[in-house]
Amino acid sequence: MVKVGIIGLGTVGEAVVKNLEKNREIIKARAGKEIKVIKGVIREPNKYTHLNIPLSTDYKDVTRNPEIDIVVELIGGVDKAFEIVSDALKHKKAVVTANKALLAYHRFELQKLASTPFEYEASVAGGIPVIKALRDGLSANHILEIKGIINGTCNYILSEMKKGRDYKEVLKEAQEKGYAEADPTFDVGGFDAAHKLLILASIAYNIDAKPEDILIEGIENINLTDIEFAKEFGYEIKLLGIAKKRDSEIELRVHPTLIKQQEMISKVEGVMNAVSVIGDVVGETMYYGPGAGGDATASAVISDIVEIARGNSNPMLGFKIPLEIEKCTLIKPDNIVSKYYLRIAVKDELGVLEKIAHILAQNNISIESFLQKPRDGYVKLLFSTHKAVEKDIKKAIKTIEKLNFVIKPINYIRIEE
Ligand code: HSE
Numbered sequence: 001m002v003k004v005g006i007i008g009l010g011t012v013g014e015a016v017v018k019n020l021e022k023n024r025e026i027i028k029a030r031a032g033k034e035i036k037v038i039k040g041v042i043r044e045p046n047k048y049t050h051l052n053i054p055l056s057t058d059y060k061d062v063t064r065n066p067e068i069d070i071v072v073e074l075i076g077g078v079d080k081a082f083e084i085v086s087d088a089l090k091h092k093k094a095v096v097t098a099n100k101a102l103l104a105y106h107r108f109e110l111q112k113l114a115s116t117p118f119e120y121e122a123s124v125a126g127g128i129p130v131i132k133a134l135r136d137g138l139s140a141n142h143i144l145e146i147k148g149i150i151n152g153t154c155n156y157i158l159s160e161m162k163k164g165r166d167y168k169e170v171l172k173e174a175q176e177k178g179y180a181e182a183d184p185t186f187d188v189g190g191f192d193a194a195h196k197l198l199i200l201a202s203i204a205y206n207i208d209a210k211p212e213d214i215l216i217e218g219i220e221n222i223n224l225t226d227i228e229f230a231k232e233f234g235y236e237i238k239l240l241g242i243a244k245k246r247d248s249e250i251e252l253r254v255h256p257t258l259i260k261q262q263e264m265i266s267k268v269e270g271v272m273n274a275v276s277v278i279g280d281v282v283g284e285t286m287y288y289g290p291g292a293g294g295d296a297t298a299s300a301v302i303s304d305i306v307e308i309a310r311g312n313s314n315p316m317l318g319f320k321i322p323l324e325i326e327k328c329t330l331i332k333p334d335n336i337v338s339k340y341y342l343r344i345a346v347k348d349e350l351g352v353l354e355k356i357a358h359i360l361a362q363n364n365i366s367i368e369s370f371l372q373k374p375r376d377g378y379v380k381l382l383f384s385t386h387k388a389v390e391k392d393i394k395k396a397i398k399t400i401e402k403l404n405f406v407i408k409p410i411n412y413i414r415i416e417e
Helices: 011-022 024-031 045-051 079-090 100-113 130-137 152-161 167-176 191-205 224-232 294-310 352-362 390-401
Strands: 002-007 035-041 070-073 094-097 143-149 235-246 249-260 272-279 283-290 337-346 367-375 378-385 411-416
Touching: 002 011, 002 294, 011 024, 011 035, 011 294, 024 035, 024 294, 035 294, 070 079, 070 294, 079 094, 079 100, 094 294, 100 191, 130 191, 130 272, 130 283, 143 191, 152 167, 152 235, 152 272, 191 235, 191 249, 224 235, 224 337, 224 367, 224 378, 235 411, 337 352, 337 390, 352 378, 352 390
Parallel strands: 002 035, 002 070, 070 094, 249 411
Antiparallel strands: 143 235, 143 272, 235 249, 272 283, 337 378, 337 411, 367 378
């Protein structure tokens, strides 16, 4: 029998207990052993008597419990979770976690500390087994590109905004449905997606980067005009996590992105997640499924427990030895190259367009398409550009925003083709 202790019995923890019980026979057959939760750790044990497992308020009752084989960490957050998981590893427990923020900051330290199995399938894209796909199924490949819709809350909001609904109203709904993080700025600001992208990038490229090192932008400035433009020019707007390999340089970024309507990833709607991975041997592969919710996440957590119970031992981040010859470096956010969409609100005056076009040209930015939308008392100018360098776009925007006929901060969205 494999004995499990769970630290954190919120929506996911409860779903793990429930589904281990519900699918006990098939899980036992697959693991080759019975799996039993023998202890739970929770702040308020009186609330959880219905779970029918012994409870404690002290995590050490699990991490240092000689009877327990696998510690499942489901409390979220960074510092306390790091203390708990480190303690479990020091006491030679196998660890399963769903904690993306913990891994975004500490995955390489934890890998060093782990002499026992360490699994984290639920940390990226909830119920989709994308970690195992990337780490195991695609191990023959150089990963050329990853593109993911890896935050269900943002995808839900953007999908609903297409129906003409208001951003704030839809965000509130996503919170009520339990998709959003405790602090929803993690979702709408792109940080949750960035945590997940960093985990995938470590497996793909053995690269250690922290959230502060990469470009992260959220969906807060997207409005209905942008959605109208997207429709008119055959695009969808999605919050994407993007990783790209250019020789030995790696580009990592999270931002709202205009992508062509005919791409498969454009068709992913609502709270669903999808990850497209291009390998140099296999070509494009795609993974789709529920990225949030108790049962979906529990499905991934239990798969990790089964993996450990079987006695399989995977290298935590997919590399048995460091990648020396092909060591990858991170491209600075300012040097990223992309096509851009710009939304500029201006007074309807003589010479406005000429001045803007001149500043774009001075900064090596070539215009691809243009649309002018008259509004009450002002006009919206919508441009798409050919490929340009991020720092040139930022400089041009700053210069244009200083012109006295520009009446609002400029909004921009990167275009991925
Ligand atoms: N808040 C996350 C999301 C939950 O919306 O995708 C899963 O990590």
